Amino acid sequence: MLDIIGRYTDQHQYNIHSTKTKIVPTNATIHLGLQRTNKRENEINIDDRIKLARRAKYSLMSSGLHGTNGVDPITGYNIYKTYILPRLLYGLEILPLTKGQIEILEKFHKNTLRHIQSRSQRTATSAIYLLLGAIPVEGELHKRQLSMLYSLLSAKNQTIQDLLQRQSSINFDNPKSFFFCSMETLQIYNLPNIWELQSNLPIKSKWKTLVNFKMSNYWNNALQIDTVQKTSLKYLAIKHIKTGKPHISYTTL
Template identity: 40%
Template sequence: MRCKYSCQHRYNIHPQKSTLIKTERTKTNHQHHTISLGESPKQQEQQTTHLGIIRAAKYETKLNIQEHISVARRTLYTLIAVGLNGQEGLNPRTAYKIYQAYVIPRLLYGLEILPLNSTQMTELKQFHLKTLRCFQSLPIRTATAAVYMLLGALPIEAEMHKRQLSLLYSILASENTKLENLIERQMTVNAGNSDSFFSRIQEILKYYNLPTVSEFKDQLPSKMQKKKDINRTIANKWSTILQEEMKEKSTLKRCNTQMLKIHETHPVWKTLPPLTYEVKKANIKARPLTGTYLLQEHFQRFTGNT
């Protein structure tokens, strides 16, 4: 049938470059039939890659997460030569800009369409957090909120939300009739289905107090205005969340939380000259700010001596 359809619409399906994957999610007792592409029978495969996304019969999302983290890690390794290696390298502010431009796009490519669970998001979060901590040469015990706010960096969840909202805008701005029909169908049939993109996007819009999909479609802003509004809304939301989290941490009592915001770097990194020894000095300054510099009082507390 597929071969006949392609012939009618004047395009060819290459038999060697085509892969057959069984996507049936429920167990059935039906007899398996041989599927042919033209005169060539096709064997079922466990997985393949299409447009950079792994398509698999089982554990599709898990495989994509592992592959994307692996690609992002290899990208980081290739950037070590330009100084992306923590204490001996660049200003953390510059390192983060390079990370934003080269690593995050490869880490999150295509993941906005996949239904990620909490475990998979945790894997992405750990990689993201570990990288930002390495740029600033901060120890593992550093509060998570401080790692983000000193650089003005967004958590990986927020980076994912930006891409999902951008995809939503692209779909709504499209004049394709089939896409419009698909939106209406998905909004009606899969309203409570967590595997549906539109169900997840409704939760994201609600989380950031943004208009619903229907309201968004009726008053669609320009692309630049949309980008500006979404970035500002996400930054304000996470600035508030992380500031509140920092206030609850006793180790961050020396850090002025009111001056820390998303997209705004702390002066300890912002005023740093591009010199290696200055980076090392700034790393020491960042330790008292984050409550990770061991003082005499800490030694006394640990040893029990007065």
């Protein structure tokens, strides 16, 4: 196995860091907060994140995060975004998650937002998001993925830049690669590709504003299309919905 590692590192031109590498006689280890395993790596990490987020959610119920007779929906959503959502998604933006795996996270995300608003289980998903000005968990993952990509592109460390150049060239067609997933995400939101960003990288504040604008418009359009198709939501008054903002009915409480 050591010979295999040696040949692989020579082939891909990088060195094994002695203090950041360890050999373990088991099938799993923790690296940068993620479980690295031979099998079911994504599922194991998703399960861990949901358990952590659920514990954080329960610990905040005494502060009023319990829906009915608790804090107002906007305050509850802000608490959720600050203390629970980061625990739910930590580190997952670098994993090549499937649609089914994202749906597992989506279920927790959606149910929590529904609970914050004291809505019934039968409430349409699009209404749950549009009333709060929230986006699905897939969009939240994309936001973190693009933030990670920007950090790599803007890094001043030459080793990181060399690694970025090599990996974006070698793994541009590898579905399990972070760079392949990032390029797909950039296409979804009609953002510049990696090579365009490398040659003309905007400052962080402009990039953040651009990503938020594109992402909010994309998800709001998708959710409003779904709303129009449901007769039960004809009184939602989507013309009053602003990108990334709570519904007017919440701001006038």
